Amino acid sequence: MSLKVIQPQQRGTEEPIFERIGIVGLGLIGGSIALAARQIWPGSLVIGVDRKDVLETAMRMHAIDVAADELFVLSEAEIVILAAPVRQNIAVLPQIEANVTNSAIVTDTGSTKRAIVEAARALPPRFTFVGGHPLAGAARGGLANARADLFRGWPWLLTPSDERSDTAVEKLGEFVRALGAEVRILEPEAHDRLLAFLSHLPQLTASALMQAVGDAVGEQGLALAGSGLADTTRLASSPPQIWRDIAATNADQLAPALDVLIDLLRELRDDLAQGERLAEVFAAAEHWRDVLRTTTPED
Amino acid sequence: MSLKVIQPQQRGTEEPIFERIGIVGLGLIGGSIALAARQIWPGSLVIGVDRKDVLETAMRMHAIDVAADELFVLSEAEIVILAAPVRQNIAVLPQIEANVTNSAIVTDTGSTKRAIVEAARALPPRFTFVGGHPLAGAARGGLANARADLFRGWPWLLTPSDERSDTAVEKLGEFVRALGAEVRILEPEAHDRLLAFLSHLPQLTASALMQAVGDAVGEQGLALAGSGLADTTRLASSPPQIWRDIAATNADQLAPALDVLIDLLRELRDDLAQGERLAEVFAAAEHWRDVLRTTTPED
Numbered sequence: 001m002s003l004k005v006i007q008p009q010q011r012g013t014e015e016p017i018f019e020r021i022g023i024v025g026l027g028l029i030g031g032s033i034a035l036a037a038r039q040i041w042p043g044s045l046v047i048g049v050d051r052k053d054v055l056e057t058a059m060r061m062h063a064i065d066v067a068a069d070e071l072f073v074l075s076e077a078e079i080v081i082l083a084a085p086v087r088q089n090i091a092v093l094p095q096i097e098a099n100v101t102n103s104a105i106v107t108d109t110g111s112t113k114r115a116i117v118e119a120a121r122a123l124p125p126r127f128t129f130v131g132g133h134p135l136a137g138a139a140r141g142g143l144a145n146a147r148a149d150l151f152r153g154w155p156w157l158l159t160p161s162d163e164r165s166d167t168a169v170e171k172l173g174e175f176v177r178a179l180g181a182e183v184r185i186l187e188p189e190a191h192d193r194l195l196a197f198l199s200h201l202p203q204l205t206a207s208a209l210m211q212a213v214g215d216a217v218g219e220q221g222l223a224l225a226g227s228g229l230a231d232t233t234r235l236a237s238s239p240p241q242i243w244r245d246i247a248a249t250n251a252d253q254l255a256p257a258l259d260v261l262i263d264l265l266r267e268l269r270d271d272l273a274q275g276e277r278l279a280e281v282f283a284a285a286e287h288w289r290d291v292l293r294t295t296t297p298e299d
Numbered sequence: 300m301s302l303k304v305i306q307p308q309q310r311g312t313e314e315p316i317f318e319r320i321g322i323v324g325l326g327l328i329g330g331s332i333a334l335a336a337r338q339i340w341p342g343s344l345v346i347g348v349d350r351k352d353v354l355e356t357a358m359r360m361h362a363i364d365v366a367a368d369e370l371f372v373l374s375e376a377e378i379v380i381l382a383a384p385v386r387q388n389i390a391v392l393p394q395i396e397a398n399v400t401n402s403a404i405v406t407d408t409g410s411t412k413r414a415i416v417e418a419a420r421a422l423p424p425r426f427t428f429v430g431g432h433p434l435a436g437a438a439r440g441g442l443a444n445a446r447a448d449l450f451r452g453w454p455w456l457l458t459p460s461d462e463r464s465d466t467a468v469e470k471l472g473e474f475v476r477a478l479g480a481e482v483r484i485l486e487p488e489a490h491d492r493l494l495a496f497l498s499h500l501p502q503l504t505a506s507a508l509m510q511a512v513g514d515a516v517g518e519q520g521l522a523l524a525g526s527g528l529a530d531t532t533r534l535a536s537s538p539p540q541i542w543r544d545i546a547a548t549n550a551d552q553l554a555p556a557l558d559v560l561i562d563l564l565r566e567l568r569d570d571l572a573q574g575e576r577l578a579e580v581f582a583a584a585e586h587w588r589d590v591l592r593t594t595t596p597e598d
Contacts, residue, residue, distance in 0.1 A: 135525035155523050184523060197515045198524045202508060202531040204577070207584035208563040209504050214587025216496045216559065222587065223594040224454050224483060225497045226434035230595045232501040234530040236588040240581035244574035251571035258568040260515065262561055264507040269557040272550035275543035278503070282539035285506035288513025288521065289535040295522040296529045 016041040017175045022077035022100075024049045024092060026058045027239075028138055029109045030083030031146030034063040036179045039148050047073055057143055071099045079175065081132075082108035082116075086245035090119045097123045105168045107132040111195060111242075113159040113188040115249040121161060128168045131159035131188060133195070134181060141239040152180030159188040196253035200246055201261060203235050204254070207243075210236035315340040316474045321376035323348045323391060325357045326538075327437055328408045329382030330445030333362040335478045338447050346372055356442055370398045378474065380431075381407040381415075385544035389418045396422045404467040406431040410494060410541075412458040412487040414548040420460060427467045430458035430487060432494070433480060440538040451479030458487040495552035499545055500560060502534050503553070506542075509535035 021037050023030045026048050034046050048055055048064035055067035066073060071092070074080050080100055082089035089108045093116070096106055106129045108116055113131045120129035136154040138145050156176045160169045173183040186194070210233040214222065222229075247254060264281060271277040320336050322329045325347050333345050347354055347363035354366035365372060370391070373379050379399055381388040388407045392415070395405055405428045407415055412430040419428035435453040437444050455475045459468045472482040485493070509532040513521065521528075546553060563580060570576040 135523065137525045137527055139530075154525060157523065194516055194520050194523065197512045198520060198528055201512065202528050204567050204580075205504060205508050205564070206527075206531050207581050208560055208567060209501060210584035210587050210591075211580050212556070212560045212563055213496045213500065214583065214590065216556070217493055219590050219594075221493055221497060222591045224434065224456065224493065225591060225595060226436045226453060227595070228436055228505075228534045229497055229501050230591060231438075231530050231533040232505050233584070233588055233591065235527045236581075236584040238581070238585075240578045240585070243581060244577055247567075247571045247574050247577055254571055255568050257511070257515070258564055261507055261511045262564050262568070264511055265504070265557055265561050265564075268503050268507060268546075269554050269561070272546045272553055275546050278543055278546055279539045281503075281510050282506050282535075282537070282542060284513065285509035285532070285535040286537075286539070288509050289532055291513065291518050292509075292521050292524060292529060292532065295518075296524060296526070 016044040017171060017178065018044060018078040020045045020047060020077045022047045022049065022074040022080040023064070024071070024074075024080065024082050024096070025084030025088070026050045026054050026063065026143050026146075027083060028141045028143070028145050028150070029134060030081065031058065031061070031063055031143040032136075032148065032150035033081060033083065033109075033179065034058065035061070035146055035148040036151065038063065038065070040178055047077060049073065054143060061143070061146070063143070063146065071095050074099050075101065078104055079172070080104055080106045082106070082110070085242045086110040086112055086116065086249050088245070090116050093119050093123060093129075097127045102126050104128070105130065105172055107172055109134055111199060111246045112249040113191045117159060117161045117188040125164070128165055129161070130165050130168050130172055131161070132172065132176070133157040133159070133191065134176075135199075136181070139234045140237050141242065149180065151176075154181055155184050156181035157184050157186050157191055159186055159191050161188065192250050193253050196250055196257045200250060200254050201257045203238060203243060204247070204258065205261065206233050206235035207238070209233055315343040316470060316477065317343060317377040319344045319346060319376045321346045321348065321373040321379040322363070323370070323373075323379065323381050323395070324383030324387070325349045325353050325362065325442050325445075326382060327440045327442070327444050327449070328433060329380065330357065330360070330362055330442040331435075331447065331449035332380060332382065332408075332478065333357065334360070334445055334447040335450065337362065337364070339477055346376060348372065353442060360442070360445075362442070362445065370394050373398050374400065377403055378471070379403055379405045381405070381409070384541045385409040385411055385415065385548050387544070389415050392418050392422065392428075396426045401425050403427070404429065404471055406471055408433055410498060410545045411548040412490045416458060416460045416487040424463070427464055428460070429464050429467050429471055430460070430490075431471065431475070432456040432458070432490065433475075434498075435480070438533045439536050440541065448479065450475075453480055454483050455480035456483050456485050456490055458485050458490050460487065491549050491552050495549055495556045499549060499553050500556045502537060502542060503546070503557065504560065505532050505534035506537070508532055
């Protein structure tokens with residue numbers, strides 16, 4: 001299951017899919033793509049764009065070959081990966097369009113897809129954009145937690161928006177599979193509806209639960225917690241700025257998902273003494289958790 | 300960190316705290332206590348009481364020395380540990396009282412403490428009961444998941460109800476520490492208020508979330524889940540019968556805890572587009588999660 005590691009002196013033994021890989025935003029995801037790409041294709045050039053301090057760290061980590069805080073460095077890139085928070089990716093799209101060559105494939109790694117796919121559609125038709133969303137994740141974000149094997153075994157969703165991008169989807173799929181991920185194709189709408197439940201709802205729940213518990217019991221109380229609270233709130237260290245963008249660009253799907261959970265919690269609360277609703281919810285939950293166990297790589 | 304394992308031929312090298320240990324209910328907790336006791340004190344007799352099929356499994360696992368489905372076998376026990384669901388423990392208390400000798404210490408391992416402490420107070424004063432609650436836990440319950448090191452590094456809460464039990468608390472604390480746990484003393488009321496947030500709320504939330512997500516996305520959707528959903532719903536395999544008893548005997552504390560979470564989720568839902576409340580909740584959650592990380596043995 002470990003990545004094939006090629007030493008620098010063996011450069012070029014792996015046929016590169018892209019000679020020049022541009023990554024805008026070197027957080028957990030962008031940084032992990034950079035690390036993986038440099039391991040797999042030492043002959044390719046990984047170009048990182050971010051703030052100066054992040055770039056310095058990325059260079060120290062040997063995650064990138066070229067560091068830049070200006071987008072013109074992407075003009076020669078064959079693939080550009082937008083890996084900043086969703087609304088920053090959307091905001092930077094027109095500048096990316098102005099800087100890349102006609103043949104470049106532009107993709108992103110954001111957790112919502114309708115908003116960015118729509119923004120990309122508004123750009124000139126020569127621009128090739130394919131939405132992407134790697135589902136791997138770590139409890140803590142940021143470049144410091146990036147690792148080359150982050151995507152191994154996890155789905156990487158692609159949401160192509162028109163037929164013109166067929167060749168791009170194929171090449172991007174090849175790239176993503178080389179990083180160890182499993183490619184799945186979805187409509188942007190289906191993606192956002194699905195992820196509202198699979199990812200956005202659990203995240204908001206974990207954060208709300210952690211605040212509720214922490215505020216109520218304080219530091220002394222938390223010292224008496226068992227392992228269940230730690231598991232259930234592991235997501236609660238996720239970066240707020242990323243999640244504000246996700247919530248804002250998927251509010252119409254996330255609101256009804258939250259309503260479903262709120263209704264279930266209210267039903268449980270109203271039947272604590274009898275516990276009939278509790279028995280039903282626990283039985284359904286046990287069933288779905290068994291299903292999840294069979295479909296999740298690490299559990 | 301591993302338990303000292305004493306082979307049968309070395310019986311008696313560890314000074315036993317109790318010569319005869321009775322355990323009523325051989326699930327995850329009762330079974331783990333049995334396994335640990337037999338490892339640490341091979342010279343002591345571990346007497347298990349449960350249904351016949353469970354006892355057969357316990358004998359096969361070498362978790363117990365004596366198997367019985369009748370309580371009279373406990374008459375010679377120096378400690379009796381009630382490790383069935385809370386209301387079963389409460390129901391069996393009068394029969395325990397009728398079977399044990401005057402000097403026996405009776406304790407339990409239930410997740411709520413007011414109800415059983417009150418029931419024990421109603422028994423003749425010669426009866427020595429000290430409420431207990433080991434905070435260790437595993438994602439899945441049952442004897443099959445029992446292990447001798449389950450308690451190592453985790454708090455074990457004791458809730459003595461009067462001064463007469465001082466000597467019993469001391470001896471029980473010694474027993475519990477030998478199993479690897481850290482003893483903490485609490486009032487039954489403080490215990491139930493605290494655990495409503497630390498344990499009962501996370502459990503109900505994980506189960507409700509798992510049902511909400513599973514019902515919405517189905518098996519095909521769950522196949523696309525990342526690691527976050529797996530963490531957040533790990534508790535959702537917990538046995539319903541145990542949790543019905545917990546919810547019923549702590550309803551007055553758990554209802555307001557659920558209300559706090561429901562209110563937070565509702566606030567998040569009403570501000571998804573702006574995300575100001577989200578930023579506040581995530582900041583608070585990140586802080587408390589950092590505190591939890593420093594106080595949780597495995598994280």
